[in-house]
Amino acid sequence: MNANIVIVYHSGYGHTSKVAEAVAAGSGGRLLAIDAEGNLPEGGWEVLERASTIIFGSPTYMGNVSWQFKKFADQSSRVWMAQGWKDKLGAAFTNSASVNGDKQTTLYTLFTLAQQHGMLWAGTGLMPSNAKTADRNDINYLSSFAGLATATPSDASVDELVAGDLATARAFGERIAAASRRLA
């Protein structure tokens, strides 16, 4: 595990957790879950303080981050006061039911959070799979650049995430780990 990379995320029903696990597998990063009340576990803020790279993750609910993630973001204003995350590397992912589903708004919220903190930003760095021959299981089929986007059908269980999305999440994690090494 690479303690320099922390994946801090919320998942209401477990689907975004699966994406977070794939990002962790690719990056070697440590998972840090925001709970159902919007709180971090004991010592969570210190884990983030020590990290050089923070990857933010949230499901898209009503076109934006979940309220639990927003509570975490608002609580991070205490860190902002001391500029504690300035110049750390930031990146983000979101998962939702629809292929579009307004995920871009969620990614922009996560990007804005990172920029308010003065963080550096890394996108997916993944080429799109948008040709006629493209298959749903191709890497970056959703063709997102600003951050990782995955789509889990609304009736899929947590064991039924699209394999290509999980592979894309691993590739995204590898990309963020490589970017993190370049800044070290």
Ligand SMILES: Cc1cc2nc3c(=O)[nH]c(=O)nc-3n(C[C@H](O)[C@H](O)[C@H](O)COP(=O)(O)O)c2cc1C
């Ligand atoms: C309150 C709520 C709002 C949602 N809003 C959206 C949405 O705006 N766009 C979308 O594509 N899916 C939406 N969904 C579907 C979720 O994004 C989707 O089920 C996702 O996989 C849930 O992730 P989770 O299991 O980590 O909570 C919504 C689900 C809930 C519960």
